Amino acid sequence: MAHTLRVAAGGGRQPSMLAALGLSPEDEAVYGLLVRRAQAGPDELAAALRMPTAAVEAALSHLLACGLVKSGSDGAFSVAPPAVALGALVSEQRNALRSAELALVMLAEEYRGAVAGRTIDELIEVVTGVGAVPPPVRPGAARRPYRGARLRHTALHRRAAGQ
Structure with a gap:
């Protein structure tokens, strides 16, 4: 052709x-x-x-x-000779594409890390003070859910769901 x-x-x-x-x-x-x-x-x-x-x-x-x-x-x-001259250019381009693929993988990992970190930070609620922490469960005691923990848990799920 x-x-x-x-x-x-x-x-x-x-x-x-x-x-x-x-x-x-x-x-x-x-x-x-x-x-x-x-x-x-x-x-x-x-x-x-x-x-x-x-x-x-x-x-x-x-x-x-x-x-x-x-x-x-x-x-x-x-x-x-085209096989030699063009072959060398094709090899150079192939190597450049491999380098670009490696850069893409590295950037994608960095992006995932940045997004994952941001998402986790948005879902974690920092509590301060003794009143915000539920009392420890004593061995053998009946487990009753701590109302404050349940409310925070519900709020976190609503926030994660975008409600």
């Missing part, structure tokens, strides 16, 4: 297939033509792609910086 600059209906450009590797549609069009021709100069590429020479030269400069093309002494450009 030939990869050329694609123009969508209405004149807008569609993203290139290699955009994930940092290539623009212009970069991809120039690269694709060089892959098919093996070697060409900027003027020849510009004429074949119907692009301004300055745009082709900018794309060639970017492709050169990415290691996808080589410049010859005669001013012509040739492509580095």
Whole structure:
């Protein structure tokens, strides 16, 4: 399948297939033509792609910086083997995505900790003074619920339920 600059209906450009590797549609069009021709100069590429020479030269400069093309002494450009050159870019992107995934996991854990801490703090009622604490239960004594504790318990459940 030939990869050329694609123009969508209405004149807008569609993203290139290699955009994930940092290539623009212009970069991809120039690269694709060089892959098919093996070697060409900027003027020849510009004429074949119907692009301004300055745009082709900018794309060639970017492709050169990415290691996808080589410049010859005669001013012509040739492509580095795509499996090697593009494979290296794909590996770099894969590593960058792994780093981003690790950062996502770490941030999600920090967020959970922050939310969990905030939620627990909202549900805990701090009591002060001897009167706020129920009397201890004596061994063998009948257990009677402490009215104050029951009221606080009910209030906490209502608060948690948003009532």
